[in-house]
Amino acid sequence: MKTVHLRFLLCLGSLVFNTYAARCQAVQTDRIPSLKTVFQDDFLIGTCLNTSQIAGKDSAESNLIERQFNAITPENIMKAHILHPAWNRFDFELADKLVAYAAKHRLKVNGHTLIWHSQLPDYIRQINDVDSVRQYFVNHIETVASRYDGLIESWDVVNEALNEDGTLRNSIFLEKLGKNYIIEAFRLAQKAAPNTKLYYNDYNIEQPQKRAGAISLIKSIQAAGVRIDGVGIQGHWRADDVPMEDIEESIKEFSALGIEVMFTELDLSVLPNPWDSNIADIGRKAAYRAEMDPYPGGLPDSIQHVQALAYESLFQLFIKYRDSISRITFWGVSDGQSWLNNWPVRGRTNYPLLFDRQFKPKAAFYRVIAAGSVN
Numbered sequence: 001m002k003t004v005h006l007r008f009l010l011c012l013g014s015l016v017f018n019t020y021a022a023r024c025q026a027v028q029t030d031r032i033p034s035l036k037t038v039f040q041d042d043f044l045i046g047t048c049l050n051t052s053q054i055a056g057k058d059s060a061e062s063n064l065i066e067r068q069f070n071a072i073t074p075e076n077i078m079k080a081h082i083l084h085p086a087w088n089r090f091d092f093e094l095a096d097k098l099v100a101y102a103a104k105h106r107l108k109v110n111g112h113t114l115i116w117h118s119q120l121p122d123y124i125r126q127i128n129d130v131d132s133v134r135q136y137f138v139n140h141i142e143t144v145a146s147r148y149d150g151l152i153e154s155w156d157v158v159n160e161a162l163n164e165d166g167t168l169r170n171s172i173f174l175e176k177l178g179k180n181y182i183i184e185a186f187r188l189a190q191k192a193a194p195n196t197k198l199y200y201n202d203y204n205i206e207q208p209q210k211r212a213g214a215i216s217l218i219k220s221i222q223a224a225g226v227r228i229d230g231v232g233i234q235g236h237w238r239a240d241d242v243p244m245e246d247i248e249e250s251i252k253e254f255s256a257l258g259i260e261v262m263f264t265e266l267d268l269s270v271l272p273n274p275w276d277s278n279i280a281d282i283g284r285k286a287a288y289r290a291e292m293d294p295y296p297g298g299l300p301d302s303i304q305h306v307q308a309l310a311y312e313s314l315f316q317l318f319i320k321y322r323d324s325i326s327r328i329t330f331w332g333v334s335d336g337q338s339w340l341n342n343w344p345v346r347g348r349t350n351y352p353l354l355f356d357r358q359f360k361p362k363a364a365f366y367r368v369i370a371a372g373s374v375n
């Protein structure tokens with residue numbers, strides 16, 4: 001009898017404790033500082049979102065998104081293969097939902113992306129004649145950009161059009177439409193979306209050679225009398241090797257062109273790189289090897305610390321140039337969402353963002369908040 005009584009008390013105790021712990025955790029997530037509030041006088045704080053997130057499938061994640069961010073970029077929903085799946089057919093269902101979600105939660109949307117050599121609809125690969133490529137190009141930009149004009153804040157009009165040496169990347173657009181296709185894309189977007197900001201977006205454009213290519217590209221758009229409002233430096237870097245000096249120089253040089261500077265896809269990888277460069281070209285992949293996936297069970301404190309310090313230094317720099325920078329967007333809400341779990345090696349466990357797989361703030365989050373709290 002006594003044992004049964006004791007067991008009952010233990011069970012009751014553990015139930016009360018677990019409920020209390022769960023509530024504490026929820027309260028804790030609600031009570032952590034808010035990035036968008038801490039940086040409200042500096043720049044927008046964004047994240048990319050995908051379909052399940054705009055459907056609000058996970059309430060803890062939804063709360064986090066609403067509390068921490070004031071800008072979103074669709075991770076995939078506004079790419080051409082989803083928006084324009086057949087030659088004569090557009091599918092706006094998901095994009096419209098994303099725009100409605102943003103309106104409901106007062107989030108500014110950066111459309112991503114009108115013209116990109118990657119993730120194109122399959123039928124494009126079958127087209128060979130110049131006229132058809134031009135027809136696709138004009139129709140896509142006019143239809144999509146005009147539909148969301150006034151509803152979204154901005155477009156990445158052209159994405160990743162440069163090689164590492166600053167020359168134009170070979171693509172179906174360069175091949176068929178010639179080197180002025182980027183100016184033409186901005187011209188068409190300007191006409192179709194007069195109320196939407198227009199950006200060029202790329203990775204590694206903080207690097208000197210590629211940066212020089214981006215600067216001459218932007219100047220050529222401006223010289224043609226076409227509007228370009230900003231440049232997005234993607235920011236896919238390694239936590240132990242963030243190119244701080246190049247980033248600072250880039251902020252200075254790009255803002256000297258009279259346009260906004262943004263960091264649009266920020267994440268800091270902690271995993272080994274199979275190559276010796278940081279090229280975020282999703283066409284490049286490497287095979288899985290256990291030594292390439294060293295932290296499947298959790299990130300050691302020493303690496304957390306390195307990452308936290310790297311994020312802190314970055315945000316101190318962003319604060320220094322807050323007058324030139326209009327938005328910092330993380331490429332994902334939490335570590336579990338990150339594309340870096342599957343690139344360049346599929347099936348690894350990476351930890352590149354500020355929130356962990358349970359949506360709890362990491363050391364890096366608190367360092368970023370600290371960087372924002374001193375100004």
Ligand code: G3I
Pocket residue numbers: 075076079119159234265280282339
């Ligand atoms: O939706 C399908 C699913 O049905 C299928 O079972 C699965 C099998 O692989 O694939 C799913 O599609 C994947 C999609 O992400 C949604 O998860 C694609 O394979 C995968 O290629 C795609 O990757 C995206 C990638 O761009 C290519 O579009 C990443 O999520 C996205 O983070 C990444 O984002 C890019 C930026 O747009 C541009 N800058 C670089 C950045 C990182 O690569």
